[in-house]
Amino acid sequence: MILLDTHIWVWWVDGNKKLKDWQIQLIQKNERIGIGISAISCWEVAKLVEIGRLKFKCSIEEWMSDSLKYPGIHLLELTPQISIESCNLPDNFHKDPADQIIVATARSYDLFLLTSDIEILNYSYVKTFKEEGTC
Numbered sequence: 549m550i551l552l553d554t555h556i557w558v559w560w561v562d563g564n565k566k567l568k569d570w571q572i573q574l575i576q577k578n579e580r581i582g583i584g585i586s587a588i589s590c591w592e593v594a595k596l597v598e599i600g601r602l603k604f605k606c607s608i609e610e611w612m613s614d615s616l617k618y619p620g621i622h623l624l625e626l627t628p629q630i631s632i633e634s635c636n637l638p639d640n641f642h643k644d645p646a647d648q649i650i651v652a653t654a655r656s657y658d659l660f661l662l663t664s665d666i667e668i669l670n671y672s673y674v675k676t677f678k679e680e681g682t683c
Contacts, residue, residue: 549582549622550574550677551654553663554589554646558602561615571662574677579620584659587626588649590616630656638673 552560552575559567560575575583590612596602604611616623626649634645634652641648647665651674654661660675661668669676 551584551659554592583620584624586653592646
């Protein structure tokens with residue numbers, strides 16, 4: 549299983565051109581194995597809609613329901629362990645709480661995280677996909 553960062557999940561579902569071909573192939577390859585979505589990503593998407601930074605052609609309720617039914621999707625809960633881990637990340641990982649929880653989720657489940665966030669990609673305490681074919 550791999551874990552998708554929130555923006556990757558949104559780009560995948562919406563067919564956004566920002567998603568690179570190798571990222572699409574990686575997601576498709578993992579549909580049978582499993583694609584993790586952190587519970588915090590649901591909150592983050594809803595919050596971005598609330599503040600007007602993200603818009604969909606349908607309601608947030610419909611988007612969320614449909615998006616969680618995509619092939620291979622596994623909604624990963626926010627556990628007490630992940631909550632604690634997110635507050636104890638090594639080397640003062642940046643202060644975005646959603647990113648902290650997503651990184652802690654990847655670490656707790658021992659998953660590779662698919663992201664385009666440069667701060668996460670440069671953080672050596674989480675496994676990420678740097679570019680096509682590399683981890």
